[in-house]
Amino acid sequence: MATVASAARLMLRCAAAVGLAVDAAVHAKLAGQYDAVAASVSQGTLFRIEAGAAALAVLLVLFWHRRFGDLFCWLTAAAGLAALLVYRYWNVGAFGPFPNMYEPVWFTDKVWALLGQILAVVALTPLLLFPARRRRVDS
């Protein structure tokens, strides 16, 4: 039973890593073009931050099996997903240092980022809700 649970957790981690990797790749690819959408900080810079956080999250979810690491991964994917959906459907306008990132259209790269983020959130949520019990090593 413990083996099945471990295998399931490993599959969830791999799925989350794939989703986060797609998220990182798409944002890294698009960042250069979105430098043109700028206020105090450009949308390209925000894309690089998302890409960097998602790339780090890939490593954490695969190699650092800690609740804090999983939480960081979940927040990276969920925050990116929230921003993507908000700016797709709601004209927030420019506020603070952020430019107006409203873009009421879907295109291939955006759909890939959306799917990657959804996959990561879906895979990470059970890992956070049902954390693995850590084995005690008796010396």
Add this chain to the structure above:
Amino acid sequence: MSRFQRPFVALAGLLLVTVAACSSGSSSGSSSSPAATPSAAVPGAAASSSMAMASSPAAQGSATASAQDEVVIDNFAFSPVSLTVNPGQVVTVANHDSTTHTLTATTGNAFNTGDIAPGATATFTAPTKPGSYPYICSIHQFMHGTLIVR
């Protein structure tokens, strides 16, 4: 993971972040290059404009069009910003970005390409009445240009 492995993982993470940031800079150059794929037919949004999609590849469209009847969209900017054409002239719009754009007159529904998919090309017919016609991308409204008909 043992204690001595943790710094290694942190270092690897930092390396990956750096690579991601660098790759974004290099990828912007390639993604903004002219599209080599055939143009995709994208439905237009305005009924008043003539929507004849170019059937040739975008690169060929650039070659066959004269220098004065094409607008290129690259890195969220129209080029040239101001284009002078003859009344009723067909203008080609090539989208070299990785996102969808439009070229839409700001007043009077004078012309509108509708959505132009990444790498695709569209055309519209310039108004027959001489004048200056400002236009925008209706999706990214900070993008501006002007069509001068004379």
